[in-house]
Amino acid sequence: MNTKFPERSFPVFSPVAEHSVLVEFGDRIDRDIHAQVLRLNRALAAAPFDGFLEAIPAYASILIRFDPLLCDHAMAVGKARQLLDHDLPAVSKPNLHEVLVCYDDALAPDLAAVAKSIGLSCEAVIKAHLAAQYDVFMYGFAPGYAYLAGVPQRLQLPRKPAAMRDVAAGSVLIAGPQCLVSTLTMPTGWWNIGRSSTRILTDDAHKPFLFDVGDRVRFRRISRAEYEAGK
Template structure:
């Protein structure tokens, strides 16, 4: 690759560090590595960072932190050999793939040429990393979806996707935090809430964190949904297995 990473200006108060222009888990790892390095040693005048699959947007106060200083600092971090983003915590989320929560499992199976059970086994068997949040609060975009589950979006978006829906499209996977319209395919649901506005932290899982799904049957899931509705935090930290 030539020319990457490169710096693009989004006005005088935001800088985009671009690692590429496509979706590629290796680019996402570079983005998260820089993000974590900047979070580990905060820079005065650097206000917020927003990771995506291919770039890191840095919002800054140019009256405190001049652009040249910011770029110099990032250049230094990158030249130290980008640290690999292994510090993400590993979480386990209870998930149910029962047909009542998997509206599109038939369509996904037909389109990918896999049996429905195989679709579920692939999705439930993978380890993902939260690359970014986007679209709406707590919508977690993941890397790590098995390539066999790649398929295009629905021709017509759904009016409403329920909270906790596990959705896939375009080779990407999302955990949907709240009800919103979407053209992605629903193949399961988690009872864990990625966005809890009344609690601290409101977002238990951070970009860079890794997660796995723990399949449960419909009966157990109903009980978990009730506990989630009562405000219980259902994601479980997997101890002693940080990183890759």
């Protein structure tokens, strides 16, 4: 017997522990859904309520943290609903960042496997990756791990069945519709198609990461010599 569950009506408000509320606008990676996340994030920054601590945007949701001594879930939900009932601030034109990437065989250990899996040449995979425009949807998992949406449909592959160890910092990784430039040497099940010399982690305590959520990224190809000179 197949049980059909009713479709969820968004936005959905859910308490998280005693100090947070999760507001969900959808259940998939989608630019229009993420635009709603960004608008509420901007509205909370412009008009914080008593006890508001921070808002943490993700792909299709935003976590609102508050001081439980000054606020409770009902108050936080009420404030979020109030903001959503009014015209939210428009999302401003995103900042555009250029990220350098070298696709040399030694720095792109999965490039040939990706090309074979989708029936393209390595050069065609590179051109498709470079032609796309990527949006910074969220940070997570590790410091500076900016999850970028926008991998072209024909390049989208599921994660590997098993993770690889000791994947170098700066690796350009793809999985499904997502792309990421790693900042640490660590295991991953994503496909490693290049290496970047662009520093995502900065030395600025006030802005520790190169990107902000909502920014846009384009990749630019460099040679192995340029990579070695710039790393």
